[in-house]
Amino acid sequence: xxGEGIIKGLAETGRNFLGSYxxxxxLVTVQYPEERLPAPExxxxxxxxxxxxxxxxxxxxxxxxxxxEKECPPQCIYIVKDITKKPDYIGKLQFQPKVFDIxxxxxxxxxxxxxxxxxxxxxxxxxxxxxxxxxFGRLLLHKAELAKPNEYYHKIxxxxxxxxxxxxxxxxxxxxxKTQADAAGKSVSPKPALKPPAPASG
Amino acid sequence: MAEKLDQxxxxxxxxxxxxxxxxxxxxWAEVLSALLSIATLLVAFxxxxxxxxxxxxxxLGRIQNRxxxxxxxxxxxxxxxxxxxxxxxxEDVVPRAADQVVHFIAPLVLVVPVFLALAVLPVGRNMxxxxxxxxxxxxxxxxxxxELSVFxxxxxxxxxxxxxxxMRAIAQMISYEVPLILSAVTVVMMAGSLSTVRIVEVQAGxxxxxxxxxxxxPWGLAGFLLFLIAAAAEANRCPFDLxxxxxxxxxxxxxxxxxxxxxxxxxxEYIGLFAVSGLAITLFLGGWTAPLPFLQWVPxxxxxxxxxxxxxxxxxxxxxxxxxxxxxxxxxxxxxxxLPLSLINLLAAGLWRFLPEGLTRWAFCSLLLAAAYIGLxxxxxxxxxxxxxxxxxxx
Numbered sequence: 001x002x003g004e005g006i007i008k009g010l011a012e013t014g015r016n017f018l019g020s021y022x023x024x025x026x027l028v029t030v031q032y033p034e035e036r037l038p039a040p041e042x043x044x045x046x047x048x049x050x051x052x053x054x055x056x057x058x059x060x061x062x063x064x065x066x067x068x069e070k071e072c073p074p075q076c077i078y079i080v081k082d083i084t085k086k087p088d089y090i091g092k093l094q095f096q097p098k099v100f101d102i103x104x105x106x107x108x109x110x111x112x113x114x115x116x117x118x119x120x121x122x123x124x125x126x127x128x129x130x131x132x133x134x135x136f137g138r139l140l141l142h143k144a145e146l147a148k149p150n151e152y153y154h155k156i157x158x159x160x161x162x163x164x165x166x167x168x169x170x171x172x173x174x175x176x177x178k179t180q181a182d183a184a185g186k187s188v189s190p191k192p193a194l195k196p197p198a199p200a201s202g
Numbered sequence: 203m204a205e206k207l208d209q210x211x212x213x214x215x216x217x218x219x220x221x222x223x224x225x226x227x228x229x230w231a232e233v234l235s236a237l238l239s240i241a242t243l244l245v246a247f248x249x250x251x252x253x254x255x256x257x258x259x260x261x262l263g264r265i266q267n268r269x270x271x272x273x274x275x276x277x278x279x280x281x282x283x284x285x286x287x288x289x290x291x292x293e294d295v296v297p298r299a300a301d302q303v304v305h306f307i308a309p310l311v312l313v314v315p316v317f318l319a320l321a322v323l324p325v326g327r328n329m330x331x332x333x334x335x336x337x338x339x340x341x342x343x344x345x346x347x348x349e350l351s352v353f354x355x356x357x358x359x360x361x362x363x364x365x366x367x368x369m370r371a372i373a374q375m376i377s378y379e380v381p382l383i384l385s386a387v388t389v390v391m392m393a394g395s396l397s398t399v400r401i402v403e404v405q406a407g408x409x410x411x412x413x414x415x416x417x418x419x420p421w422g423l424a425g426f427l428l429f430l431i432a433a434a435a436e437a438n439r440c441p442f443d444l445x446x447x448x449x450x451x452x453x454x455x456x457x458x459x460x461x462x463x464x465x466x467x468x469x470x471e472y473i474g475l476f477a478v479s480g481l482a483i484t485l486f487l488g489g490w491t492a493p494l495p496f497l498q499w500v501p502x503x504x505x506x507x508x509x510x511x512x513x514x515x516x517x518x519x520x521x522x523x524x525x526x527x528x529x530x531x532x533x534x535x536x537x538x539x540x541l542p543l544s545l546i547n548l549l550a551a552g553l554w555r556f557l558p559e560g561l562t563r564w565a566f567c568s569l570l571l572a573a574a575y576i577g578l579x580x581x582x583x584x585x586x587x588x589x590x591x592x593x594x595x596x597x
Binding site for chain 2: 003009010019026
């Protein structure tokens with residue numbers, strides 16, 4: 001009969017209306033500034049620079065090789081190499097970036113810089129509340145704002161950071177063994193030094 | 203005490219007029235009285251408009267299991283204020299190709315008549331701006347002016363969507379004006395008067411527990427439902443919101459309106475809904491009369507606004523439930539279902555008037571209307587086996 005469907009529909013919406021007051025599960029809205037959903041492990045927004053230890057200027061893993069700058073599809077990274085070499089995390093003398101800028105208004109969060117970085121120096125952040133009233137100044141991040149400690153990286157991407165740390169520790173041990181072997185003379189063959197992953201350190 | 207509370211606004215107005223007359227010539231008494239009534243009415247219905255926009259958004263949100271606006275003020279109560287400020291401060295863009303004068307006048311032509319229509323609604327005992335002998339006629343005559351404004355807006359904007367929306371609106375409004383008025387005519391037949399005040403008085407009594415409301419008779423119930431459906435179509439409410447049709451023609455005839463003019467259209471639309479709901483209350487739901495004898499101590503205007511709010515809530519509920527009709531469905535519903543049923547309802551009302559009181563009258567009228575409803579409904583929803591569509595010219 002005509003109108004049957006309308007009555008059924010009205011009953012359904014009426015049930016929804018009343019149900020939303022008595023069954024909190026129905027309301028799926030997360031009231032954002034007060035409530036937040038935890039970010040998934042794979043969440044990523046914009047890149048940041050990882051440093052080891054306490055001093056961000058000394059501990060910066062970046063060696064200003066400029067691969068990321070060249071690979072960046074929208075060309076949002078700007079790097080100026082330093083003139084003097086400083087020891088990196090292995091103890092090897094390396095260049096450091098004098099200037100390292102990322103323009104967030106240009107960056108497209110593709111993660112290519114992270115993938116090409118041979119030093120695990122640049123990683124993706126999860127910070128997304130970056131709105132500002134100054135669209136030119138505040139969206140161009142400099143080295144000081146980009147540098148974040150390794151502990152922060154562990155906090156936002158625990159599994160990934162642990163894997164990176166293990167790899168870096170292994171590399172460091174290998175390099176150490178190699179230098180020791182070199183120092184001891186060419187007669188002793190270098191042992192494959194595969195130590196358990198050491199805690200994050202400079 | 204109850205009597206005093208009921209007439210408190212009437213008394214206040216009288217006192218105010220008397221006080222004002224100490225300062226102005228006595229010939230102004232009527233003008234002053236009318237102005238005071240109008241001011242109160244404007245404020246009350248504008249406030250109701252603000253409240254309704256909030257309730258609508260909240261209600262629709264809850265129907266869709268959302269919260270609705272809850273950020274501005276406690277429970278989002280100040281949301282209408284924020285909306286108002288936004289509408290007032292927005293840039294008023296007028297298309298270069300538009301007919302500037304008509305484009306400017308159209309929202310006013312909508313708002314003025316819908317407020318005029320409120321003048322004949324008795325919102326309480328002795329609370330009506332003007333008690334015209336032909337109040338109902340005045341209401342419908344003034345209500346017809348909204349069609350003009352819609353077409354003015356659609357035509358002057360010089361936009362294809364506006365024009366489509368306006369043409370849909372005209373087709374819809376004229377089609378539904380017929381059942382709207384025909385279903386109201388039954389009440390005039392029974393009450394023997396076109397005066398809205400008189401129509402309410404006719405429904406004021408009680409027999410036992412039951413009030414003498416027209417909706418509690420077979421012809422009244424049918425008339426009320428027909429009136430409500432036609433009213434939804436007249437006010438461009440869902441499911442008859444084809445003239446606006448956000449998903450097809452964006453906003454229909456007011457696509458080229460922005461800022462305050464858009465707000466005026468919005469206001470006009472809602473006040474139109476209130477006016478036509480108020481008329482439904484006056485005609486079928488007993489106006490300002492109480493639903494039960496022992497509730498008569500509650501002031502009359504409280505009843506009117508309670509009934510109005512429940513009708514608005516019903517319209518919001520329907521909006522949250524039904525999808526928009528198609529144009530051909532809209533037309534066939536008006537002409538093949540609403541019109542015949544309202545004509546049969548006229549017959550039922552006539553029979554009710556002349557048959558002797560008792561169960562036979564009830565049974566006869568109910569059966570007649572039920573048979574008509576089922577028969578017409580069946581013909582409306584019948585599936586015609588149209589077969590595959592063939593295109594003669596397009597291929």
